[in-house]
Amino acid sequence: MRESEIIRMFIEEFDNHALGDDAGFVRFNDSWLLVTSDMLVWRTDVPDFMTPEEAGKKVVTMNVSDIAAMGGLPLAFFFSLGVPENTDEKTLRGIAKGINKGAKEYGVKIVSGDTNEAREIIIDGGAIGRGSRLLLRSNAKPGDLVCVTGELGRPLTALLLWLKGEEIPPKILEKAKNPKAREREGIELSNYANSAIDISDGLSKELWEIARSSNVRIVIDEDKIPVNEEVREIVKDPIKIALASGEEFELVFTIPKENLGNISFDFTIIGRVEEGEGVYIKREDKMERLPILGWEHLKGGDYVNL
Amino acid sequence: MRESEIIRMFIEEFDNHALGDDAGFVRFNDSWLLVTSDMLVWRTDVPDFMTPEEAGKKVVTMNVSDIAAMGGLPLAFFFSLGVPENTDEKTLRGIAKGINKGAKEYGVKIVSGDTNEAREIIIDGGAIGRGSRLLLRSNAKPGDLVCVTGELGRPLTALLLWLKGEEIPPKILEKAKNPKAREREGIELSNYANSAIDISDGLSKELWEIARSSNVRIVIDEDKIPVNEEVREIVKDPIKIALASGEEFELVFTIPKENLGNISFDFTIIGRVEEGEGVYIKREDKMERLPILGWEHLKGGDYVNL
Numbered sequence: 172m173r174e175s176e177i178i179r180m181f182i183e184e185f186d187n188h189a190l191g192d193d194a195g196f197v198r199f200n201d202s203w204l205l206v207t208s209d210m211l212v213w214r215t216d217v218p219d220f221m222t223p224e225e226a227g228k229k230v231v232t233m234n235v236s237d238i239a240a241m242g243g244l245p246l247a248f249f250f251s252l253g254v255p256e257n258t259d260e261k262t263l264r265g266i267a268k269g270i271n272k273g274a275k276e277y278g279v280k281i282v283s284g285d286t287n288e289a290r291e292i293i294i295d296g297g298a299i300g301r302g303s304r305l306l307l308r309s310n311a312k313p314g315d316l317v318c319v320t321g322e323l324g325r326p327l328t329a330l331l332l333w334l335k336g337e338e339i340p341p342k343i344l345e346k347a348k349n350p351k352a353r354e355r356e357g358i359e360l361s362n363y364a365n366s367a368i369d370i371s372d373g374l375s376k377e378l379w380e381i382a383r384s385s386n387v388r389i390v391i392d393e394d395k396i397p398v399n400e401e402v403r404e405i406v407k408d409p410i411k412i413a414l415a416s417g418e419e420f421e422l423v424f425t426i427p428k429e430n431l432g433n434i435s436f437d438f439t440i441i442g443r444v445e446e447g448e449g450v451y452i453k454r455e456d457k458m459e460r461l462p463i464l465g466w467e468h469l470k471g472g473d474y475v476n477l
Numbered sequence: 478m479r480e481s482e483i484i485r486m487f488i489e490e491f492d493n494h495a496l497g498d499d500a501g502f503v504r505f506n507d508s509w510l511l512v513t514s515d516m517l518v519w520r521t522d523v524p525d526f527m528t529p530e531e532a533g534k535k536v537v538t539m540n541v542s543d544i545a546a547m548g549g550l551p552l553a554f555f556f557s558l559g560v561p562e563n564t565d566e567k568t569l570r571g572i573a574k575g576i577n578k579g580a581k582e583y584g585v586k587i588v589s590g591d592t593n594e595a596r597e598i599i600i601d602g603g604a605i606g607r608g609s610r611l612l613l614r615s616n617a618k619p620g621d622l623v624c625v626t627g628e629l630g631r632p633l634t635a636l637l638l639w640l641k642g643e644e645i646p647p648k649i650l651e652k653a654k655n656p657k658a659r660e661r662e663g664i665e666l667s668n669y670a671n672s673a674i675d676i677s678d679g680l681s682k683e684l685w686e687i688a689r690s691s692n693v694r695i696v697i698d699e700d701k702i703p704v705n706e707e708v709r710e711i712v713k714d715p716i717k718i719a720l721a722s723g724e725e726f727e728l729v730f731t732i733p734k735e736n737l738g739n740i741s742f743d744f745t746i747i748g749r750v751e752e753g754e755g756v757y758i759k760r761e762d763k764m765e766r767l768p769i770l771g772w773e774h775l776k777g778g779d780y781v782n783l
Contacts, residue, residue: 172560174560177558177560180569181569181573181576183573184576184577185580186580187580187581187585188580189553189587194589195586196588197605199505199508202505204505204605206603206605207589208514208557208589215594246505249512249514251601252483252516253516253559263478267487267490267491268490270487270491271491275493279493280493281493282495282500283603284494285514285515286483288521290596293595293601295516297603299512301505
């Protein structure tokens with residue numbers, strides 16, 4: 172079974188759940204309490220260009236990013252470790268230092284930790300946050316502009332170069348080793364945007380998530396996609412890479428035009444929300460239905476080539 | 478490194494944490510927000526007498542129990558799965574059904590789920606809850622009575638019989654397959670008790686946790702330990718089994734004598750809290766320092782024999 176099939180089957184079985192967005196939520200006093208968990212399996216998720224410290228920090232980033240994508244204030248981080256018996260202390264201490272670094276950077280308290288013997292190193296992290304107005308995937312409205320923070324393409328470019336055994340330019344490697352969650356941007360957007368999602372699986376997949384959940388059509392403009400400059404210089408099809416690159420932790424959001432002036436940070440308008448269904452991309456004069464580019468862990472998926 | 482050493486090292490590295498109790502906590506509006514996570518590794522934690530459904534439910538129970546031991550109201554459950562590629566759908570669906578059953582039994586909403594490819598089946602669960610007055614391990618006071626809910630010994634007896642390949646009597650198997658968290662008792666105790674802990678690693682270990690964290694001496698009476706009747710009939714040293722048996726999910730609590738009359742559920746007084754240090758057990762006329770009986774996953778530990 173593919174990961175998405177497994178999750179669908181679990182949702183079928185559950186009577187009372189809040190699954191299907193970046194983080195789950197329950198009412199808590201007068202706020203929304205947000206909860207997310209995200210597992211890092213060392214063997215498949217940590218390329219050897221990453222240090223244990225970078226991997227530890229990344230687990231915090233992945234989870235804080237999910238809280239940010241809901242428009243929440245991250246409050247706390249927690250984790251469970253799976254540790255093979257022969258794991259050296261240096262690796263474990265590096266992971267601990269990285270978790271601490273991430274927790275400091277995002278201002279979250281570490282509230283729970285658990286360790287277990289396992290066949291491979293697994294760091295399952297989670298975060299909780301508080302929200303007032305939530306940025307659900309299902310709330311994009313026709314007329315909204317579609318925007319994205321930052322520049323795209325570096326994490327996938329780094330991964331593809333690494334898989335080929337080629338040298339990775341430092342500026343490209345930087346984001347693959349040390350991605351950042353957009354936690355301040357998420358909080359600000361909670362006042363003005365209609366929907367948001369973080370780019371963990373690639374822009375094309377995230378756009379489809381919003382379009383499907385909100386029952387809208389999304390139309391983006393190929394020329395507007397903010398591809399990183401270094402990526403543009405070295406890859407054959409920079410747009411494809413930017414659409415497929417995951418673990419960016421940038422935010423994609425949809426926002427009414429009249430609220431744009433309230434946003435204090437940099438972002439790029441890449442398209443708009445319309446009535447209808449699906450995700451479309453304008454290339455020169457043609458309009459094409461956008462395929463989902465990227466991969467799912469269980470299947471290996473369709474790797475995009477350099 | 479042993480599990481306890483790994484956790485100690487992580488705590489050394491962390492600047493801002495709330496580790497060291499059953500669940501972590503952060504202030505949230507006017508309440509305490511409680512968070513816990515607990516990982517189940519199929520190969521080591523799920524004996525083959527358990528069904529996938531029972532294992533799924535147990536993960537909910539383990540985590541709800543940690544919230545209960547803090548005196549909190551459980552609100553939500555979340556999980557991440559590690560799944561080998563060849564896992565059959567029946568097993569996964571069983572796990573899903575079990576999680577749903579647990580969530581219904583304890584009245585918690587399922588708020589986050591994540592799945593990943595891994596070398597073995599791992600269910601990392603977590604729970605969040607709300608507390609007003611927390612039952613910390615570190616708050617036992619000299620003069621308190623030491624009490625425990627339920628009866629002890631069945632989970633370890635079942636495990637030892639299973640390891641020997643012997644038949645497990647149904648009444649003993651029952652608690653090993655389907656343990657229950659004491660979530661109502663925990664909420665009630667939050668008004669009256671000074672400290673509490675759930676029995677996940679065995680009564681002797683939990684008593685040591687309270688004594689060390691609270692800087693007190695605990696003295697228990699061997700004759701008062703509530704050993705399950707079936708266990709008493711078939712094992713050589715029932716007291717040893719009751720002291721070592723983990724995954725009971727009973728609550729050990731310390732409470733001022735004058736508050737005992739307020740408690741509406743059944744429990745057993747097994748000893749008292751005094752000034753001093755350590756955990757002692759009265760056997761007939763002798764007083765002995767109580768060793769920690771039980772095991773830690775990474776080392777195999779000292780199994781108690783039947």
